[in-house]
Amino acid sequence: MTGPDLLAVCDVCLQLIDDGDGAVWCRPETATPEPPDEGQFLIEELLAAPDTRARWRVTHEECAPGEGYRIAVERIRTWPAYLHWTAHLMGKGWLAGTNWADLILDTLDPASTQPGIRPRTARDLGHRHVGD
Ligand SMILES: [Zn+2]
Incomplete structure (x- = not known):
């Protein structure tokens, strides 16, 4: 009997989340709006700009109830499901305003x-360095 490919680790209590006990979720509308354009920015200021994207969270329902878009x-629980969700989310206009790519990476x-979505075994990670 093999287990799931992927484990969910709560970003509040750092414990595994069992089926039915939590979600991967995001509130895209909470993303901080871009600061008003005040003319020329120095490149240093741009590089230091805070990450204003809405953050995906992985939590137990009891630790932090999932709000907004909830999976x-x-x-x-599987790599194909993760990939399928990614393709599905790419159809949402708001995805780029979130840190979904960081969750995957x-x-x-x-x-x-x-915490977050963790592979059950490291053997699945042999494909790294895509695009290098
Ligand atoms: Zn928790």
């Missing part, structure tokens, strides 16, 4: 110790 953890980082 129940049991619906994103963190999942793919074998050195990451962050």
Whole structure:
């Protein structure tokens, strides 16, 4: 019996989230609007600009109830499901205003110790360095 490809780790309590107990979620409308254009920005200011994208969260329902766009953890337990959700979300006009790509890249980082969506086994990560 094999388990799921992917584990969900709560970003509040850092414990695994069982099916039915939590979600991957985001409130795209909470993204901070761009600051008003006050003319020429120095490149240093642009580089130092805070990340204003809406952040995807992975939480137990009891730790932080999922709000906005919500994917129940049991619906994103395999690599194909993760990929399918990504294709689905790409049809949403607001996706680029969120950090979905960071969520994916963190999942793919074998050195990451962050909560979020974690592969059950590192053997799935042999495809790295796409585009290098
Ligand atoms: Zn939790």
